[in-house]
Amino acid sequence: MNTTDAISPLLRKRSGPLIADAKSLVASYPAVPITVDCVIFGFEENELKVLLIRSDLQHFEGKWSLLGDILKETEELEQAAYRILLQRTGMNDVFLEQVKAFGSPNRHPGGRVITIAYCSLLNIKHHELKIYDNELHWHNVKNLNDMAFDHKEVVDESYHWLQKRIQEHPLAFNLLPEKFSLRELQNLYEVILGVELDRRNFRKKFFSMDFLIDLDEYEEDVPHRPGKLYKFNFEKYEKNKKKWFAIDF
Amino acid sequence: MNTTDAISPLLRKRSGPLIADAKSLVASYPAVPITVDCVIFGFEENELKVLLIRSDLQHFEGKWSLLGDILKETEELEQAAYRILLQRTGMNDVFLEQVKAFGSPNRHPGGRVITIAYCSLLNIKHHELKIYDNELHWHNVKNLNDMAFDHKEVVDESYHWLQKRIQEHPLAFNLLPEKFSLRELQNLYEVILGVELDRRNFRKKFFSMDFLIDLDEYEEDVPHRPGKLYKFNFEKYEKNKKKWFAIDF
DNA sequence: TTAGGATGTGTAAGTTTTACACAATATTAG
DNA sequence: CTAATATTGTGTAAAACTTACACATCCTAA
Numbered sequence A, B: 001m002n003t004t005d006a007i008s009p010l011l012r013k014r015s016g017p018l019i020a021d022a023k024s025l026v027a028s029y030p031a032v033p034i035t036v037d038c039v040i041f042g043f044e045e046n047e048l049k050v051l052l053i054r055s056d057l058q059h060f061e062g063k064w065s066l067l068g069d070i071l072k073e074t075e076e077l078e079q080a081a082y083r084i085l086l087q088r089t090g091m092n093d094v095f096l097e098q099v100k101a102f103g104s105p106n107r108h109p110g111g112r113v114i115t116i117a118y119c120s121l122l123n124i125k126h127h128e129l130k131i132y133d134n135e136l137h138w139h140n141v142k143n144l145n146d147m148a149f150d151h152k153e154v155v156d157e158s159y160h161w162l163q164k165r166i167q168e169h170p171l172a173f174n175l176l177p178e179k180f181s182l183r184e185l186q187n188l189y190e191v192i193l194g195v196e197l198d199r200r201n202f203r204k205k206f207f208s209m210d211f212l213i214d215l216d217e218y219e220e221d222v223p224h225r226p227g228k229l230y231k232f233n234f235e236k237y238e239k240n241k242k243k244w245f246a247i248d249f
Numbered sequence C: 001t002t003a004g005g006a007t008g009t010g011t012a013a014g015t016t017t018t019a020c021a022c023a024a025t026a027t028t029a030g
Numbered sequence D: 001c002t003a004a005t006a007t008t009g010t011g012t013a014a015a016a017c018t019t020a021c022a023c024a025t026c027c028t029a030a
Helices: A009-015 A022-028 A077-089 A151-165 A170-175 A182-193 A199-209 A234-239 B009-015 B022-028 B077-089 B151-165 B170-175 B182-193 B199-209 B234-239
Strands: A031-044 A047-054 A067-070 A097-102 A114-123 A137-140 A212-218 A228-232 B031-044 B047-054 B067-070 B097-102 B114-123 B137-140 B212-218 B228-232
Touching (some): A077 A114, A097 A151, A097 B097, B031 B151, B031 B182, B077 B097, B077 B114, B199 B212
Parallel strands (some): A031 A114
Antiparallel strands (some): B031 B067, B097 B114
16 A cells, blocks of 8 residues: 555645645634533432433433533633533532543534533532523433433543542542531442442541541431541642542552 | 523523424534544653654744644544554554543634544554655654644643553553563653662562563573563453553552 | 673562451430 | 440551562673
8 A cells, every 4th residue: 555645635735835824724624513511420319420411402302411512613622611511500610621522423413523521520419500401400320321422421431530530639529518527438439439448448548648637526417426527638638739649449 | 690591592492392403403503623633652762752743834834743634524533543643654553542632722823623632652663654754753752842733732641641541551562572571661661651660679560460471582682681581461461451450650 | 701781589678458346426216 | 214226436467569679690792
């Protein structure tokens, strides 16, 4: 095979002089609609949930879909993700990170649309939904099936991303009230990682990391011996960030 | 703020009936040209390099840029990455993985272009470049500055991605000849991770992982005592993949 | 023959991880 | 008010892993 022959015409131009008119060049490129989808994981009553709406395409009638929208012309990708979340849910105090782009040519029934997935993790109780359009609701991650588009795949990859992420960054603290018990913290790791952890070892680990502030207060209204309450020491964490490259249960 | 008012017109449609004509919907979306850029890291003579070409835009005259091209209409993202690599370099036996999408509105001087970066790691000696258009060459990762577009940022993020990746997957074996010495393997980890490792501990670690096959052969033509040669046991690795979730030096 | 340079190897100390059980404290039901 | 139940809080020993470290071996080249 003569590989030189295969070079794209767009790139071939280089054999001539440099391209002066970048604008015309870009204008000549084929273009694809871009959406940004938000995969918002939430924790409530010991279950990991994800925020979904009902698809508005007849083609996917009745199926669930992620919160997404078209990227605006002059918008940063990340900015679009925050906008979408705000518009759909009313939330504005959530930290989003890019997971990856999904671009199979046939993932959208209306023609090619590439989507870029952003992910977050939050405490459902502390982030009240203010908008319920399109049946917006929290859906248990375990019971997902048959979503619209390739959204099942997007959720699965995001979940996997999250599991790794939570072992390197104290994302989990976003999920808890400011004051929390160690049991709550442990539940959270168990649910997200899908494993059971030893209580004593879990405590040992977190105390040794030294990011918990003992509040000398106790849970109330629990039907058993109340646990001690702690809060997360964000300042200390920021200073010692480097060490956090592995939680490893 | 009345957040309901802020919902995008495209999404508002849902308050009516389901959308039957997905094609018209997608056709009505604004679209953005998409490129795929390949960040190909190569290892040679104890240095980590990255494959670059000279930018063909006057706007970036003289600056280096990644190997990229426009995404074709019906092409998978990943497929585009493989195509670009083949067309630019003649290589076809390289494993590529997506790093992330870069989409700042002004990253391209000709208008908005979103790029999706794919990354790989290979052995320069074993992947001869067959095409040298646009001054294609291997560039030391340490001496990068002032690249075209946001390609410096793309390379930096890809490098960071690679450093994490190599600790979880035996990517590094792609960089070595089929038969390699432990010194070669160690150099490679040292260069990519940017640290010095203890020879005895390094050996212990790799032997304990049990993915090296002792070939009972020795290096030749080295100006010192020759080291033993090994090869990587890919089958065994595939079977025990799960355990590989941390190399951790 | 020797000097130089890189390979190959073991062990002890320190650290981290794992497994495991019982007393203390609150609530609830009787 | 007592007993039953549920959950918190705590320590230790064994095992696994990580780290630091030095010397004899083997080959080349002078």
